Amino acid sequence: MPDFAYQLQLSNKRRTVQLLIRNGAVIVRAPKSICRQWLQSWLQQKQDWVYKTLAVQPEAAPICWLTRPTVLLGGKALAYQWSLAKKSGLARTEQAVTLYLAERISKKRYPFYLQKLWREYLTTEAEQVFGQLVTDYAAKMQLQPKAIIIGDWRSRWGYCKQSGELGFNCRLMQAPLWVARYVVVHELAHLRHMNHSAAFWQLVQAFEPDYQAAKAWLNKHQHELLA
Numbered sequence: 323m324p325d326f327a328y329q330l331q332l333s334n335k336r337r338t339v340q341l342l343i344r345n346g347a348v349i350v351r352a353p354k355s356i357c358r359q360w361l362q363s364w365l366q367q368k369q370d371w372v373y374k375t376l377a378v379q380p381e382a383a384p385i386c387w388l389t390r391p392t393v394l395l396g397g398k399a400l401a402y403q404w405s406l407a408k409k410s411g412l413a414r415t416e417q418a419v420t421l422y423l424a425e426r427i428s429k430k431r432y433p434f435y436l437q438k439l440w441r442e443y444l445t446t447e448a449e450q451v452f453g454q455l456v457t458d459y460a461a462k463m464q465l466q467p468k469a470i471i472i473g474d475w476r477s478r479w480g481y482c483k484q485s486g487e488l489g490f491n492c493r494l495m496q497a498p499l500w501v502a503r504y505v506v507v508h509e510l511a512h513l514r515h516m517n518h519s520a521a522f523w524q525l526v527q528a529f530e531p532d533y534q535a536a537k538a539w540l541n542k543h544q545h546e547l548l549a
């Protein structure tokens with residue numbers, strides 16, 4: 323089953339299936355009589371294409387690390403600034419994030435290092451937050467993941483392997499906590515159902531009743547988070 327959200331448009335007149343991406347939304351057009359199971363497995367095969375295409379969609383506005391006014395953290399826009407310092411680092415309050423760049427860094431590398439500092443911060447946060455969420459929800463759901471990987475991907479929020487390894491995207495730290503929690507419940511639920519069957523979604527819903535809202539949030543903000 324595909325791991326991306328899509329809009330399904332069924333029609334009596336249609337004879338073939340069409341998959342398209344418009345303004346960052348995935349749209350599937352299919353005959354009304356289509357076998358849902360066939361459609362699910364077909365879409366699964368298209369997953370890589372969808373992620374690749376979504377990743378290269380034009381962004382609303384390219385992010386400039388030298389001038390951007392805010393950064394997104396926990397679903398909130400925090401005031402952002404940066405300055406030169408003896409050592410690179412990051413300071414954060416409830417309302418603001420300041421990045422410090424070591425003076426020795428050459429000017430043209432500033433944007434690269436600012437982004438790098440931010441990603442490193444997200445990764446450190448993600449290790450802690452996902453570690454705790456997985457511990458909590460694995461106990462609640464009575465599931466036993468074997469390992470947790472934190473990654474920085476442009477194409478997926480998380481994954482679950484047959485081996486029991488779960489992966490989570492550090493960029494989810496930019497989303498509200500309840501959205502990250504949904505991804506944890508989603509990937510944990512795959513330890514029981516390696517598909518997106520009705521039984522799978524029932525399990526997700528039992529532990530994350532608001533999962534539809536979380537999916538919608540991710541769809542709406544994916545360009546911002548995966549840029």
Ligand SMILES: [Zn+2]
Pocket residue numbers: 324325508512517518
């Ligand atoms: Zn899934």
